[in-house]
Amino acid sequence: MPRITTPSHGTATERLECWRDAVGRNLVPLEVLPRGNADFRASLHAVRVGQVQMSVISAAPHSVARTRRHIASDAPDFFQLTVQLTGQGVLTQRDRQARVGPGELVVYDTRRPFSYDLHQSHTGLVLMFPRGMLPLAERDLSRVTATPVPCHDGLGQVVLPLLHGLARQMEHLESRGTPRLADNVIDLIGTLLAEHADVHRTTEEDGPGLLTERVLVYMEQRLGDPALNPEGIAAAHRISRRYLYKLLAAEGHTVSGWIREQRLARCRRDLTDPALDHLPLGAIGGRWGFADPAHFSHAFKSAYGMSPREARAAGR
Numbered sequence: 001m002p003r004i005t006t007p008s009h010g011t012a013t014e015r016l017e018c019w020r021d022a023v024g025r026n027l028v029p030l031e032v033l034p035r036g037n038a039d040f041r042a043s044l045h046a047v048r049v050g051q052v053q054m055s056v057i058s059a060a061p062h063s064v065a066r067t068r069r070h071i072a073s074d075a076p077d078f079f080q081l082t083v084q085l086t087g088q089g090v091l092t093q094r095d096r097q098a099r100v101g102p103g104e105l106v107v108y109d110t111r112r113p114f115s116y117d118l119h120q121s122h123t124g125l126v127l128m129f130p131r132g133m134l135p136l137a138e139r140d141l142s143r144v145t146a147t148p149v150p151c152h153d154g155l156g157q158v159v160l161p162l163l164h165g166l167a168r169q170m171e172h173l174e175s176r177g178t179p180r181l182a183d184n185v186i187d188l189i190g191t192l193l194a195e196h197a198d199v200h201r202t203t204e205e206d207g208p209g210l211l212t213e214r215v216l217v218y219m220e221q222r223l224g225d226p227a228l229n230p231e232g233i234a235a236a237h238r239i240s241r242r243y244l245y246k247l248l249a250a251e252g253h254t255v256s257g258w259i260r261e262q263r264l265a266r267c268r269r270d271l272t273d274p275a276l277d278h279l280p281l282g283a284i285g286g287r288w289g290f291a292d293p294a295h296f297s298h299a300f301k302s303a304y305g306m307s308p309r310e311a312r313a314a315g316r
Contacts, residue, residue, distance in 0.1 A: 267308070
């Protein structure tokens with residue numbers, strides 16, 4: 001199976017056309033759009049194992065788009081799955097937009113238009129396989145299509161190392177890959193997607209109100225963790241960051257704004273508690289996620305018009 005690298009000679013336009021032809025021959029026909037890179041470079045190493053086409057792609061920033069004119073009426077019923085190994089991508093299909101970072105994957109339907117925007121140099125593993133290989137009901141598959149699937153916990157911690165291993169062992173797969181291996185890989189991915197679909201189904205049944213409540217409780221319980229951030233919160237609830245922002249915006253908050261407001265309120269309470277007079281001001285901030293005392297003091301004064309020291313004195 002082919003190993004393709006864009007030629008070092010020729011114009012950027014010629015290299016993009018070469019790349020478009022290579023992707024079209026080995027995956028599906030699509031457009032390749034430049035992102036202002038005059039020295040575009042890319043490589044593709046593809047192998048076929050059973051019914052699965054596996055490709056490791058490394059490329060400079062660019063975008064691809066599969067439009068209706070690329071999709072024949074008799075186009076085969078294939079799905080693609082991309083695992084971002086390095087860099088980030090944004091996949092758009094139908095009314096969904098999935099921001100996919102390292103350690104995340106996304107699955108999408110090649111019979112529907114899609115675009116994948118890659119704003120930075122990246123490496124990804126792309127699997128293409130018949131729809132029938134996925135052991136998911138159509139409704140569940142619809143729930144997970146074009147949504148980022150994090151692999152940082154649960155079954156994802158089993159699937160992600162396997163996919164990284166496939167990317168590293170392309171030479172071995174080329175000479176010794178078996179159809180059974182491909183079947184097992186897609187079956188395991190199908191189980192991960194089914195787990196993700198189940199989370200989405202629960203979210204749909206509960207409604208956004210209950211999900212927002214769970215998110216707020218989760219954040220409140222972790223206010224003291226300096227590493228609390230939108231990425232971790234979204235991953236813990238199996239939702240995208242975009243949807244997380246939407247949930248809190250409906251309550252009149254931003255994620256970082258809510259966290260900062262709640263942390264400062266707890267710091268202010270502790271500063272006026274006589275039982276905590278023995279704690280230094282920096283330790284009070286540290287209890288609630290402010291790792292830097294100077295940042296804590298500045299944020300507190302901006303919120304309340306007085307320094308933490310003044311707030312402690314006023315409480316006395």
